[in-house]
Amino acid sequence: xxxxxxxxxxxxxxxxxxxxxxxxxxxxxxxxxxxxxxxxxxxxxxxxxxxxxxxxxxxxxxxxxxxxxxxxxxxxxxxxxxxxxxxxxxxxxxxxxxxxxxxxxxxxxxxxxx
Amino acid sequence: xxxxxxxxxxxxxxxxxxxxxxxxxxxxxxxxxxxxxxxxxxxxxxxxxxxxxxxxxxxxxxxxxxxxxxxxxxxxxxxxxxxxxxxxxxxxxxxxxxxxxxxxxxx
Numbered sequence: 001x002x003x004x005x006x007x008x009x010x011x012x013x014x015x016x017x018x019x020x021x022x023x024x025x026x027x028x029x030x031x032x033x034x035x036x037x038x039x040x041x042x043x044x045x046x047x048x049x050x051x052x053x054x055x056x057x058x059x060x061x062x063x064x065x066x067x068x069x070x071x072x073x074x075x076x077x078x079x080x081x082x083x084x085x086x087x088x089x090x091x092x093x094x095x096x097x098x099x100x101x102x103x104x105x106x107x108x109x110x111x112x113x114x
Numbered sequence: 115x116x117x118x119x120x121x122x123x124x125x126x127x128x129x130x131x132x133x134x135x136x137x138x139x140x141x142x143x144x145x146x147x148x149x150x151x152x153x154x155x156x157x158x159x160x161x162x163x164x165x166x167x168x169x170x171x172x173x174x175x176x177x178x179x180x181x182x183x184x185x186x187x188x189x190x191x192x193x194x195x196x197x198x199x200x201x202x203x204x205x206x207x208x209x210x211x212x213x214x215x216x217x218x219x220x221x
Binding site: 033040041042043044045048050056058088090092102103104105107108110 | 157
């Protein structure tokens with residue numbers, strides 16, 4: 001099993017719908033992140049969490065919300081999806097800020113909003 | 115915020131050739147990683163290298179933290195090396211990514 005699992009792998013949704021992307025990890029890391037990648041670009045941070053009750057906005061948090069239900073689970077919600085949220089979404093984990101082994105990424109969720 | 119610049123943006127090689135990819139960053143960082151994004155979109159962690167030199171098969175990387183740059187060397191390139199190579203640095207509380215180098219290796 002993958003260390004960081006994202007579901008679903010692919011999703012097509014309609015404008016205005018609410019959608020949730022889920023991430024779970026078996027690495028025991030305390031820190032979890034959601035990133036977004038647009039075609040031809042690097043990844044940009046949406047939200048991050050250092051612990052179950054800790055939620056922080058990243059570079060591009062507008063239009064998104066997150067929930068850290070447990071140490072191993074971090075979900076990303078689009079409250080009312082819009083077409084420019086079409087992108088590849090990645091979840092990542094790290095241990096104490098990645099100072100030991102770096103960040104580990106999931107396989108990504110390809111989201112299309114029509 | 116911190117700037118991460120990668121060069122070249124695009125690189126086309128003949129199979130068997132060697133290449134060097136560069137990553138410059140504008141501030142001191144806690145961590146630096148190189149990733150390969152394959153054609154299916156997966157991010158493969160190549161190196162965790164905040165400083166020094168590491169080698170893994172045909173790939174090696176060097177980070178000179180005091181001069182704020184890192185290099186990724188690919189020797190004897192193969193078609194399976196094609197994809198996008200990202201440098202990412204940890205600054206404050208998150209990883210900041212460069213725009214990537216798109217590598218195409220032709221048979």
